[in-house]
Amino acid sequence: MKFDSFAFISFCALAVASLRLVKPGMLRLLLVVMLNFVFVASFFDSLRQALPLAGFVMAGYAAVVLSSRIGASLPLIGVVILIFAWLKRYDFLAFLPPLHFLYVVVGLSYILFRVLHLVIDVGQKAIPRPGFISYLAYVLFFPTFVSGPIQRYEDFDGQVSSPVAPGTTHELYMACQRIIRGMALIGFVTVLTHFLFERIQLRFYGALAASTFSFSTFALLCAAASLFAVHLYLNFGGYMDIVIGVGRLAGLALPENFNRPYLSRNFLEFWSRWHITLSEWFKFYLFNPLLRLMAQKWRAPSQMPYLAVLGFFVTFTVMGIWHGSTRIFLAYGLILGSGISLNKLYQVQMTAWLGKKGYKVLAGRSWYGHLCRGLTLAYFALSIVCLWIDASHAQVLSRFRGMALVFIAFAALSALTAVLSFAIERLTARLSNVPPWMPSLSDRVLPAWTAIQIFLVAVAIFSVDSNSPEFVYKVF
Amino acid sequence: MTDRDAIRTRLNGVFQEIFDDESIQISDAMTADDIEEWDSLSHITLVLTVEREFGIKLKAAEVGSLADVGAMIDLIGSRTGK
Numbered sequence: 317m318k319f320d321s322f323a324f325i326s327f328c329a330l331a332v333a334s335l336r337l338v339k340p341g342m343l344r345l346l347l348v349v350m351l352n353f354v355f356v357a358s359f360f361d362s363l364r365q366a367l368p369l370a371g372f373v374m375a376g377y378a379a380v381v382l383s384s385r386i387g388a389s390l391p392l393i394g395v396v397i398l399i400f401a402w403l404k405r406y407d408f409l410a411f412l413p414p415l416h417f418l419y420v421v422v423g424l425s426y427i428l429f430r431v432l433h434l435v436i437d438v439g440q441k442a443i444p445r446p447g448f449i450s451y452l453a454y455v456l457f458f459p460t461f462v463s464g465p466i467q468r469y470e471d472f473d474g475q476v477s478s479p480v481a482p483g484t485t486h487e488l489y490m491a492c493q494r495i496i497r498g499m500a501l502i503g504f505v506t507v508l509t510h511f512l513f514e515r516i517q518l519r520f521y522g523a524l525a526a527s528t529f530s531f532s533t534f535a536l537l538c539a540a541a542s543l544f545a546v547h548l549y550l551n552f553g554g555y556m557d558i559v560i561g562v563g564r565l566a567g568l569a570l571p572e573n574f575n576r577p578y579l580s581r582n583f584l585e586f587w588s589r590w591h592i593t594l595s596e597w598f599k600f601y602l603f604n605p606l607l608r609l610m611a612q613k614w615r616a617p618s619q620m621p622y623l624a625v626l627g628f629f630v631t632f633t634v635m636g637i638w639h640g641s642t643r644i645f646l647a648y649g650l651i652l653g654s655g656i657s658l659n660k661l662y663q664v665q666m667t668a669w670l671g672k673k674g675y676k677v678l679a680g681r682s683w684y685g686h687l688c689r690g691l692t693l694a695y696f697a698l699s700i701v702c703l704w705i706d707a708s709h710a711q712v713l714s715r716f717r718g719m720a721l722v723f724i725a726f727a728a729l730s731a732l733t734a735v736l737s738f739a740i741e742r743l744t745a746r747l748s749n750v751p752p753w754m755p756s757l758s759d760r761v762l763p764a765w766t767a768i769q770i771f772l773v774a775v776a777i778f779s780v781d782s783n784s785p786e787f788v789y790k791v792f
Numbered sequence: 793m794t795d796r797d798a799i800r801t802r803l804n805g806v807f808q809e810i811f812d813d814e815s816i817q818i819s820d821a822m823t824a825d826d827i828e829e830w831d832s833l834s835h836i837t838l839v840l841t842v843e844r845e846f847g848i849k850l851k852a853a854e855v856g857s858l859a860d861v862g863a864m865i866d867l868i869g870s871r872t873g874k
Contacts, residue, residue, distance in 0.1 A: 442853040468857075599832065600856035607857075617837070624833040676828075686835045 317360035319558050320503030320776050335373045335566040338523050340477050348453040348476060355458035359422045368403050368419045375399055377451050378432035380438050393432060400428045406641040407652025411624050423461045429597050430455045434469055443470050464737060465573045466593040480567030484655035495561035500769035501554025501778025509547035516540045521709055528717040537725045544704055545697040547703045558695055581688040583659040586696060603631040621664040629657035644710050690734030694726050799865050806845055810838050820862030846872055
């Protein structure tokens with residue numbers, strides 16, 4: 317079921333109405349499970365295709381039950397991860413025989429996060445073991461099934477088990493406005509960005525084949541990397557708008573996944589603003605336990621910052637590898653891990669050289685902020701080249717001349733983004749400086765903008781329904 | 793002095809030690825946003841020191857979701873039976 321389709325809008329209308337009408341209790345949980353099944357079933361052409369996913373969900377519940385009895389043991393967590401990696405056909409498990417039929421793994425990665433959260437927290441007695449119906453309602457919850465956000469079980473259960481607040485007219489309007497914005501982004505704006513990106517990507521491949529190191533290769537790499545970063549943000553952000561808006565209409569508050577990531581001034585801050593629930597999950601279940609383990613082993617306080625550097629490296633490398641089963645995603649993980657640990661190391665060294673106060677003064681300077689923002693966003697845009705480049709072209713970039721090209725593109729994109737950041741800040745300051753008697757910009761613009769978005773959604777649904785590209789994060 | 797006050801006094805000492813600042817006076821509503829040095833790194837140092845000081849072990853979910861100092865005091869109180 318595509319998010320910008322008539323079927324999805326109809327399904328959501330029915331789901332929201334029924335969730336609002338049915339009182340909390342077993343009947344409501346069964347309703348959620350039924351809605352989940354209808355939504356999930358729309359991604360499969362046959363029952364056979366769904367068997368691996370169904371099997372993983374059942375194995376996940378068995379692991380949750382087992383952990384409630386024996387505790388959250390590492391072997392148990394390892395077995396769940398191994399089944400996931402085997403179904404996703406990770407390279408390192410290539411020696412294991414595959415399933416000899418075609419199957420679909422949509423949503424599997426996010427089911428893994430929910431299952432591991434339950435296995436660990438139920439095993440540590442931090443939350444009670446959910447019943448089977450509650451478990452199905454949670455792990456397959458239809459708004460968050462495809463790509464999150466990763467909601468915590470206690471948060472989900474608390475909301476589904478409580479009476480729905482009626483919500484003010486303004487809140488319901490804002491929820492609808494958000495769904496419309498998301499649909500306009502998914503169904504129209506990112507159709508355009510995807511169209512443009514594909515053309516630049518093809519030209520970049522052509523230029524790379526002709527010469528690894530030329531001005532056109534450099535310019536096309538910068539353009540493709542920047543455009544894909546913008547496309548990914550609009551695409552993922554649009555998806556989140558729809559998911560969170562539908563949740564709010566149904567009276568359920570889902571966690572936000574983005575908080576204006578383009579404002580970030582360092583890599584650590586970026587990951588607290590981008591795909592927030594994924595970063596939080598990794599913080600809870602990998603970074604924190606790992607750092608705790610290392611800190612208990614090496615107790616000297618002076619070593620803590622360096623242990624954090626190592627902790628960040630491991631965490632972000634694993635996060636990168638989670639995105640895909642091939643070697644290119646291992647490279648993506650290592651690039652993310654290196655970026656964030658170098659960033660942390662830089663902060664530690666600068667604090668040592670300038671002192672806490674001196675570093676704070678430097679970080680407060682406007683030019684320094686724009687420069688850091690440029691470096692952060694350029695590094696991110698170039699690291700996610702791993703998400704779109706194919707293996708043969710990635711191999712060309714990994715050679716010496718290719719790496720040199722990437723470094724020059726990084727320097728140029730950083731400088732360009734820093735200048736753009738400065739220009740936008742100046743322009744925003746000028747625009748916000750309107751006389752008090754004039755209505756604010758958002759009051760004037762929001763209704764008109766909403767009307768334009770409704771038009772775009774209508775165009776998307778009734779004319780180019782089948783042309784919209786797949787939601788980017790659906791494949792991870 | 794109530795049990796909660798006693799925990800708060802001991803916890804205040806932990807905060808002063810971890811953040812190397814004797815002027816820190818914790819309050820229930822205080823969060824990581826109120827202390828500049830309180831990042832993911834110092835949070836783990838804080839958790840380990842709290843565990844040592846009060847003889848408790850915090851769970852993964854508790855380490856990650858402690859919203860403010862008040863929640864931390866309540867958690868310590870529930871674990872130490874005070």
